[in-house]
Amino acid sequence: MFRTIIKISVRNLLKHKVYLLVNVFGLALGFTAFILIGLFIQFELSWDKTNEHYDRLYRVQRHYSKTRYAMDGNDISPHSRAITAQLLENQFPEFEKVTVIRENGGKFLSAVADRQIYVDGGICADSCYLDVFTYQFIDGTRNGALGEPFSILLSKTLADKLFPGERAMGRTVTIEKKFDLKVVGVYEDLPENTTIRPDYIVSFSTLAHTDRITRRDIRTGDCMTFALLKPGVEYKSAESKIKSVFAGYRGVEFEELQLCPMKKVYLDFNGNGHYYVVLVLYGLIGVFILIMSAFNYINLNTANAATRGKEVAVKKVSGSSRGTLIVQFLGETMLISLLALGLAFLLVVVFLPVFADISGRQLEFIWATDWEFAALSVLISLSVGILSGIYPALILSSNKIVSLFKGDLYSHHHEKFNLKKILVTTQFAISVFLISITISFSLQIRFLLSKDLGFNKENMIYTKMSVSKSGTSFSQLRDRILQHPEIFDASMSKHIPFVSFGGGMTNWEGGDQEEKISCRFNTVSYDFVRNMGIFLIAGRDFSRDFPGDIGNACLINESAAKCFDWDDPIGKRLKDNRLSVVGVVSDFIYKDMHNGIEPSILILASEEITGTWTFAFRVDPNKYQQAKAILEHEFSLAFPNDPFEFNELLMAFENENTFQIYRAINRTILFFTLFNIFLAIIGLLGLVSFTVFRRTKEIGVRKINGSSSLNIFCMLSYEYFILAFYAMVIAIPASWWVYEWIPSAYKLHIQAWVFALGGGILMIIILLTTSYQTILAATRNPVEALRYE
Template sequence: MLQNYFTMAWRSLLKNKGFAVINIFGLSVGIAFTLLIGAYVWGELRVNQSLKNADNQYILQSRWKDPNLGFELGTIAQLPKTLKEVYPTLVANYYHWDGVTSNVSKGDKHFRESIQVGDSTLLKMYGFALQRGNAETAFNDPFSAVITPSLAIKYFGSTDVVGQTLTIENFSGSKHDFTISGVLDEPARNSVTSVNDNNHSNIFLPEKASVFLGRNLTGWNNTSLVGYIELQKGVTPAQLEAPMRHLIKENAPQQISDNLTPYLVPLKSYYRQANGGTVNKMIYTLSFIAFFILLMAVINFVNICIGRSSSRMKEMGIRKVLGGLRKQLIWQFLIESTLLVLMATFIAMALYLLARPYLSDVLGKPITGLFAFPWYFYLLPFVFAVFVGLLAGIYPALVLSALKSVDSLKGKLTTVKDSVLFRKALVAFQFGTAALVFIGAIIISQQVDLFFGKDLGFKKDYIVYAQVPRDWSKKGVQKMEAIRYQLAQTPSVSSVALSWEIPDGGNGGPTQIYRQGTDPKQALTTQGLSADNQYALTYNIPMLAGSFFSPVYSAIDSAKVVINETASKALGYKDAGDAVGKQVNVAGITTPFIISGVTKDFHFGSMQESIKPVTFLNVNFTAYYRFFSVKLKPGDAQKSIAALQQKWSSLMPDAPFEYHFLDEALTHIYQTEIQLKKASYIAGLLAIVIVLLGVLGLVSLSIQKRTREIGIRKVLGASVVGIINLFLKDFLAIVIIAGIISCPLAYLIMHSWLNGYAYRISITGYPFIIAIATISLLTVVLITLQTIKAAISNPVKSLRTE
């Protein structure tokens, strides 16, 4: 009997291929998108979950009264180890590290690599396994190194490399061979080997290697290291608050102890909460969109299934006359609708496989493969199929099977007609959701365009940057300045600057300055930048007053600073010119500095934050540098890059020329917004496709039901346009009602989202008009194409339909 139900259901689908295709395609697209977003969310939720004792693992964070005094991610270098030593009943283990990049070489292979210099507790504390080597002794030698499999392949072509050596350069220009003592198993995504999207460590060195690199992993005034602790079982973060405050008060300098409040964040949730919770916001936003896309697809499916029910009344009547039982008719409807959903689910899985690489690229995150989930996940699509199948089939099954045979054969059912209003309400919900998503996509796009179209206060065009070898000494700076001068002589190069920073938000830390003769306790905290005399020229940063040091460096420039307009006003100067030539003190430095110039304000980081006070110190004074920023002359960029690379290789043969355009750095700042923009446009497109499929199905059903009416109207003189308008009025009214509801809601949601940015667009009527007009136009075109055939057909045929 069951086989017979399936056979009849299959024949019914083949008989109504058009409706079946619309139903299956619309639902499969909704399911596929929801599965992909679900897989993305699953992957994001799994970050850090595989770490050993993950429930007890925490990262130390810093909350500063003045946020310019330090980084939230950094902690006091001495704190993790001291907590373990002084409070062993509370703290089971600790790990802290310093992240650096340096030149690494093997033979003729030279690359810049991300390196973690940290405690030997790394492997044991987090359960990281080694493919090769002994985890117990991997960090015993100060010149040993544990590397990732990808780095082993990169330098050696194999992972069987224990005992081989890599040459690492330190920040005074010296080089030393490090023996590879272990090769990691490729770890799952975590916030230890990759603390954030900007840091993916490939080489792990023992703490003793810090001596060679010239780094310091100790001290109570060092607040730039990343620290983790593992709590004893049963211990809560609240129990560690008082001990941390006590240790900082007893050991840290007063400026730090008065301003810093350390706190613990569980590693299981840290990844999602970091950077203002951007990952959580992305998860919630995409989950919300996916839910409504799926809901729209389900509504479409249910709507069309219910709408088609009236066309099968005669079939039900004949089957009842021939002896069919009511329960058999109910089973028939339910199996038919469930079969449709199952088919849509299988097609959705195929779409998942095809679309996964594309969506993974859009979101910039790996999306779990279809066959990589736990076994119980595979029950969900089938439970969903049964639920939606029952939902779509239960109404026609119960109503039609309850009709008397005579009523069924006459093909009259008032309750089906009464359900039209309910179904139109569902379509209105779909239109509203599509409009909401589309409006949101346009506003997000406008905000992202603002980031790249707004005057940043400097010129980013034709600028490339690359990291240089480090020798943080006066001799090292002089050598880099000499190389900078020679690079600038390249015909395709306009200018070159040596600096610690590029305008991507990353800076050397806070620099406190105060006017000569004022109270040092009232010092202004600024972003401290280290750059040479060519920085403003290379980035085309306008000067409000004075000069950006001297055109050519002289020793007196080391006693000068350059500040921005915001810093000048904060120091109490009404006009920028008043600040030039005045003396200021820099906290921690005894000799005063002279303000050489005041720049116009420029965006050094994200527009989520307002422009902060900035102080430039000359790189010849600080002796800290990382980048060459190169301004190319307009023209053939690739030819200019090739010439620059050739010159670079001749001047620094052992230093890799790993360049990036400045646009790439700015793109990375707004990576989340760009990903959200792309995802919202995909969702908006899918929402419109699904709602149009719903309109297509309902209009087709409406034409079927009103075929005789159309014939009568034509006999009475109705025009083709008049008949088309008959259908247009119904659906355009729905679009208008949906727009009236969705536009205020979209405004409130997007206004709240824009409040997260210090610089943002003003919401105008443009996104609302474009969204509603586009949906209305597509609806008009679709309905016209659907109804025109019925409108021009011979009325004699229409009148014969009943």
């Protein structure tokens, strides 16, 4: 019987080739979008799973207790003190291994003196690191690899750059033209979805010789500590024990430790859940598009079933049971659904590189590793087939033979339940929702690009570099550079906005001695405020007329003054009374475009140029290349032993993580909105074609009785415009709520005209899609219409 049913199903499908093509292609697009988004979400939820001990691996974070903060979430820091690993492994048997690492930031590495390679991602790690994290070695072994000072491990990519065509093992790499490191191993590049993904790893013991930092150092707070719990240990229990490990250490007694599971380090390390919102939005889009294509299929299948009444009547007369008819219809719909899924897998191969580029992720679909996802897709496909066929199958199989021959299949169901209207309205609502969200995100990106940052990012060139003793003061270097008319101003600082940022705790005059505030500290030269275009709103700037400012005076921003509850900050003192406030600057965005503005404290630097500094220069925009060449020449003379590279501050701003996320979201939603619009067009074309086909005689009669072509057109299109209105009533509040739900400190609230535009685009789509078929039917000769059978 099943063989016969399949054979009949294939014959029916081949008989209606256009119906088959529309359904298969429409469903395939929906499945393709669903699979692509599913792969993206699966990728985002799989971070760090390549580590062998993923389920027992935790990052040790700092939680600042008894402290005020400018914004929520900043009481948790992913960084910890260098001594943390040693304290945990010595005092708590719950931990199997504890490792400490320190990020190196951008450094220049070289194998030969005249070829410097800038590497952005390197770390220093202790000897336990390779016991905690999983690495695959190409050359060398992990045993004892990071035990000796001045040892370095290289990723395969970096090893090939430094030693093209040669073996790196045992060779020497020079970092920043200052220290020689011996290559003790080469490891496979880590996958993109790895939180700690260094290009090279230097032994932590090297820091004792280069930066005077050891594992016993309590002063250094910019390290990261990762702990491997013993099997069977409950992490909340271990966390409660280590919480107050710093209670007996003066100056850090209010720092509490907590454990963040490795599965949350990337997604939600501080518990605010912001990135989960993004993943939920992606999931909604995937489900909506799948629903869109499924509803198209259900509508077209239901409409097509109305033309098969006589076929079913003949089968009933010939003795076919109701069960056989239901199986027949479900078999056809499930077969179409599986064909669509097969085509979708092919389309995924085509679209995956495009989507990966849009989303900024290295996505791939491999049957051998993604078989569970593929099996889920097959299950969903079969479910869609069953749902799309069950309603017309039940109606057709339950109707009387006389009714089937008359063709009034759905007549007695019309008033109680019109499935088509509900499904079409839902499709239109999804279209308006996605169009509105896409436009809103585009406006948000424009808003962020044009937002007043509180400083001037234009025409600024900077370099961040490690300076050995040069014998040159910054004032001397600055005066020499400003002799060139291409360069307008210059400053030196530890940090500049969107490039790097410092942090620390401070108490303040008038506050509780046990209460501190987390601030962004920055050590700057005299001309930093003017050069960056930051506004002074009270007091004075640092001045060479006040040599006592160095190390003693500070500037604060408006947010800091509010946090300290100071109405008149000038003359107030900070940091155990060591710093005196001489001026207040306007708030400026320091770190990113997602979080709010934090309290900021600027401290005046000495003239000596030693250590890591960021040099920033305001240049003539019409002479950018000349200014860059001048700066490179002057720096080569001033710092012959220190590598450097000049970059534009504007590029750092545009590459900021929030922008990348917003752009990726916007491009992705636009990509799938186009999918959705195409599906809407396909669905409407199919529905209108069936409507015209079923009402051909009615159209002919109306024309004979005097109806104009315009009346016929309006009659056929009116229903869809009414459904579009209902859809907007649903979609507008939904899109408004979802967009407002997305977190950001700097967000343009959704504009009313966006909804009007979304609705207008839907109306245009309906008009253009229905016009051809309805106009053709309205202008057709009524004689042809009456004899079309």
